[in-house]
Amino acid sequence: MKQLKLIAAAALLAATAFSAHAADQEILITPDLTYKFDGVATTTDSLLSDGTDVLTFTGLAAGWYSVELSVSGNYVNLTSASINGQLPFSLVNGSKTTSALFEITSQSPFTLALNGDLVNEKLAKYTGQITVSAVPEPETYGMLLGGLGLMGLVARRRKQQQQ
Known part of the structure; x- marks a missing residue:
């Protein structure tokens, strides 16, 4: 009976450890806006x-x-994108969904740079979405693994003591 309780407790502990994760954060991209996750934005250049x-x-x-970037545009030729000047995304024919893994080394903000040119200045527009997920x-x-190993050691010692 004690072993069953121990195994059940270990399984519950393992299940809760795997379910803990940060929520994905999705930000809709509109050109030349500075975003905060509370939704505040300010317009700047063209x-x-x-x-x-x-x-x-x-x-x-x-x-x-982990970053997933999805961008599409009309009358605009988006050629590449980078995050903090690294890990360039290749954007083919102005429309692409791609993903990459990157590291923020300080509390500072990160920047997404979209590169390209306009096909028609008056009709050009693009939209996009970026999803940022924390990686353990x-x-x-x-x-x-250390905790599971300790639980196994405790179970083994108890088994030896019962014999």
Whole structure:
């Protein structure tokens, strides 16, 4: 009976450890806006001025993030995108969904730079969506495995004491 309770407790602990994760954060992209995750935005320059639009996102702590970027446009030729100047995304024919993994090394905001040119200045527009998901650090998995190992050791010792 004690073993059954111990196994049930270990299974419950393992199940709760795997279900803990940060929620995805989706931000709809409109050109030349500075975004915060509370939805506040301020308008700045015109569409793809000097061939680049830069969007700034704040509110993320330092750590690893998985980013999925989806951009589509009309009368605009988007050629590439980068986050904090690294991990360039290749955008084919102005429409692309792609993903990458990157690290924010400080509490500072991260920037998404979209590069391209306008096919028709008066009709040009683009829209997009970016999804940012927190990625567990390797230490998290190490602690999980260490805890499961300790639970196994405790179960083994109790089994030996009962014999």
